[in-house]
Amino acid sequence: MKRFIWLVVILLIASPGWxxxxxxxQQLKDLLAADQRSQKSDAEVAADLKDIDLTEELTHxxxxxxxxxxxxQLTTEQLFVLEIRSAVLPPPASEIPATAAPDATKQKAILDKATDYATKTYAQMPALTATRTLRRFQDSAQQDQPALGSHGSAVLAATYTPIRYTASDDASVTFKNGTEVNPLASEKAHWGENSMIALLGQAPEPAAVLQEAQxxxxxxxxxxxxxxxxxxxxxxxxxxxxKSHYAVDYCCFPGTSQAGPVGMRGTVGGGDAGNYQTSATWKNFKSNEAYRGEIFVDPDTGIIYRLITQVEFKGSDPVKAENQRIDYGVETIGDKKVVVPGFVTIDTVEQPFPDSPQGRYILRHTLFTENYSGYKLAGS
Incomplete structure (x- = not known):
């Protein structure tokens, strides 16, 4: 039974619906064109997009x-969801240059330039401040099944609320040596109590990624x-x-004694999947994890313009997936041009509450976008 349960978990992680x-x-564009010819409403077109998984990056x-x-607006919202969830995929073949791959010597030269840039230029950047606009998208996927040892039917009943935009906020943030100092790290709020999670760990550092990968x-x-x-x-x-020093820090998850979801009338296992019995103990999930990804380098200068990280979790971890992409852009600060984070997408999957005695669990997709603007020297 346990093996069967985790097969279902894997299926839920792989896609937001059944x-x-x-x-x-191109097929997505054809669908939108067909819906337009059929004069479908905004709500109907958005509904068509909720059950799509792209096989390649949806580019700007x-x-x-x-x-x-x-x-x-509803269709626009779902297109943003598709953009975030496809951000770590390769682009369509039409957007990949036909240039031949460099030989091993030239590849090493490019990586040497990237390492030099990451350690001597990017990591030596002065302290900066910027405005970060963070947007959050979230769903709720709940899967019911018979309790272990029961003699009932093994047919599963899924309850699924599609990914929707939920909140945004602007904050002043500080970068030291090119890495954002996360302002949420000092907050005392138990995010899990609000059926939301917060990412408290620092973003991946280009120099550290190159050093560890090499x-x-x-x-x-x-x-x-x-x-x-x-x-x-x-x-x-x-x-x-x-060999990894990639540290994740997610807030927050209840202690294992948590009884499980509580319905609107306070009965365990009923009602809205977003309401839970309060727990006396809430814990961050902190760990150093294996990771993989891609790094995008200007072959002439060594400047890193994009960094992708995909964290590899154990099946028993409360976090099931984290895919992050950082796009860097050029900003003028004072009389100098610097390359800084401009746009970030983060696609995560969590199991916010442990398995309940009733055999119920919840998986949640939480997506984030971060836009950075207004860079200036700290203290100016």
Whole structure:
């Protein structure tokens, strides 16, 4: 039974719904065009998009091309969800340059430039402040099943609320040596009590990623890719847990004594999946984890314009997946041009409460976008 339960968990992680349709960018555009010809409403088009998993990155340029086909805000919201969830996928083949791969000597030269840039330029950046606009998207996926040892039917009944935009906020943040100092780390709020999670760990550091990947001997050429007009050299990498210093910190999860979901009338196991019995103990999930991803490098300068990290969790961890992409852009600060984080997407899956005695569990997708603007020297 336990094996069967975790097979269901894996299926839920893989997609936000049961009737998922795999699509390319072009197939998504064809669907929007067909819905427009059928004069579907904004709500109907948005509903069509909720059951789609893209097989390639939904790029900004393609999103812009969709504007004449978008009937309203609900559809726009679901397109943003698809953009975030596809952010770590390769782009359509049409956006990959046909340039031949560099030989091993040139690949090493590019990586040497990237390491030099990450350690001597990016990591030596002066303290900066910026405004961060954070947007959160979240769903609630609940799966009911017979309690272990019961003689009832093994048929599963899924309750699923699609991913929707839930909140946003602006905050002043500080960067030291190119890394954001997370302002949420000092907060005392138990985010889990609000059926929400918070990411308190620091973002991946380009110098640390390169150092660990090269020390592990697990960094290799992947492809060329055009990003914001730059033809970038893309390398894949992986770092196992024993050599990783990638620290995750998620707030918050209840103690294992938690009884489980509580219904609107206070009965365990009933009612709204977003309401839970209060717990006396709430704990952060902190760990150093294995990770893999891609790093995008300007072959001439070594500047890193994009960094992807995909964290690998154990099946028993309350966090099931974390995919993060940082896009860096050029900003003028004083009389200098610097490359700083501009746009970040984070796609996570959590099991916010432990398995209950009733055999009920909940998986939740929480997506974040972060826009940074107004960079200036700290103290100015």
């Amino acid at each position: 009737a998922v349709k795999k699509m390319t960018e 340029s393609t999103m812009d091309s969709f504007k004449p086909l978008v009937p309203g 020390a592990a001997g697990k960094i290799s050429w992947l492809r060329w890719e055009t990003v914001a007009g730059h033809d970038l050299a893309v390398f894949s990498y992986s770092v196992d847990k024993k």
